[in-house]
Amino acid sequence: MNDGKQENELENGVRTLVYLDDETEPLLSHRPPVRFELDTTRLEDGEHRLRVEAYDSTGRKGVRIISFTVRNGPGIAVNGVRDNDVLEGKIPILINAYGGSGETLWEPSRAETPAPIPTWAWVLFIAIVAFGAFYGVRLWKPPLNFATTPTYGPLTLNPPQSAGLAATTGHATADAAPPTGVAGDDAALGASTYGNNCVSCHQATGKGLPGVFPPLAGNPAVTDADPTTHIKVVLNGMQGKTIGGANYTTPMPPWADQLSDAQIAAVINHERSSWGNNAPKVTAKDVAKLRAAK
Numbered sequence: 001m002n003d004g005k006q007e008n009e010l011e012n013g014v015r016t017l018v019y020l021d022d023e024t025e026p027l028l029s030h031r032p033p034v035r036f037e038l039d040t041t042r043l044e045d046g047e048h049r050l051r052v053e054a055y056d057s058t059g060r061k062g063v064r065i066i067s068f069t070v071r072n073g074p075g076i077a078v079n080g081v082r083d084n085d086v087l088e089g090k091i092p093i094l095i096n097a098y099g100g101s102g103e104t105l106w107e108p109s110r111a112e113t114p115a116p117i118p119t120w121a122w123v124l125f126i127a128i129v130a131f132g133a134f135y136g137v138r139l140w141k142p143p144l145n146f147a148t149t150p151t152y153g154p155l156t157l158n159p160p161q162s163a164g165l166a167a168t169t170g171h172a173t174a175d176a177a178p179p180t181g182v183a184g185d186d187a188a189l190g191a192s193t194y195g196n197n198c199v200s201c202h203q204a205t206g207k208g209l210p211g212v213f214p215p216l217a218g219n220p221a222v223t224d225a226d227p228t229t230h231i232k233v234v235l236n237g238m239q240g241k242t243i244g245g246a247n248y249t250t251p252m253p254p255w256a257d258q259l260s261d262a263q264i265a266a267v268i269n270h271e272r273s274s275w276g277n278n279a280p281k282v283t284a285k286d287v288a289k290l291r292a293a294k
């Protein structure tokens with residue numbers, strides 16, 4: 001019986017005291033665990049702290065301090081001045097206050113504090129639009145039937161074209177199809193046609209991607225003195241051919257509908273004279289013949 005009483009007294013030594021801010025009277029004093037409700041509506045808005053003191057059975061004290069902020073009144077937004085700003089002259093300041101916890105039905109439009117769009121947002125916006133325009137101009141591809149007209153075609157097309165016109169005046173039968181024969185030799189057209197249509201698979205190095213796209217550098221179809229295979233592959237595409245011991249599951253797309261004879265001749269000549277390749281060139285007429293033979 002005595003023992004029981006002693007235990008009780010020891011237990012009584014174990015307690016928890018909770019103080020609010022700097023008050024000396026505890027908010028409550030209880031044996032742990034303690035559960036209580038803190039009514040913040042009775043506190044002023046702003047910084048507060050809870051100080052919790054706990055005693056164990058030997059009488060030793062532990063302390064824990066928790067800081068918190070009460071905000072039951074409206075939120076406040078201030079535009080025009082910030083903490084520690086250095087101010088000068090007259091400054092326009094805008095203050096908005098909205099959404100106190102007591103107001104259950106407040107008008108959300110009141111929270112929309114009018115503020116100018118910040119400079120960085122403008123800079124970002126302009127940069128994105130400028131990049132978009134740059135990208136569009138760089139990569140824009142005119143439809144094929146316009147691609148070789150003076151407006152859209154590469155500048156180098158112009159001299160051959162006037163040559164073509166001169167020829168037309170001579171031969172009434174020559175059809176108006178522009179640069180063909182002469183432009184077929186045009187290295188710039190070949191390089192740009194390759195860059196626009198082939199580089200994604202066969203790569204700028206002409207080495208392709210091992211196992212996925214075959215190399216054109218040193219490729220027998222490309223270096224063959226007889227260009228028939230080369231022209232046919234580019235016109236009609238190809239699938240399932242084993243090249244240099246490797247089998248390619250991806251098809252080579254056909255280009256007959258997308259590229260003119262002049263462009264095909266130019267890109268073929270580009271391949272025949274790049275990456276160490278040195279094979280005889282072809283003309284747009286060669287391409288036209290095989291296109292018709294198809």
Ligand code: HEC
Pocket residue numbers: 193194197198199200201202212213214216219220221222230233234238239240241242243247248249250251252253255267268271
């Ligand atoms: C979508 C990817 C892709 C594009 C774009 C592409 N090719 Fe190909 N090309 C291939 C593949 C894959 C093969 C091999 C197909 C096979 O082995 O059956 C191939 C094969 C070839 C071959 C034949 C090689 C041989 O040994 O017979 C030539 C020549 C060629 N391409 C030229 C071109 C040209 C010129 C262009 C651009 C006008 C072009 N390719 C665009 C994927 C592509």
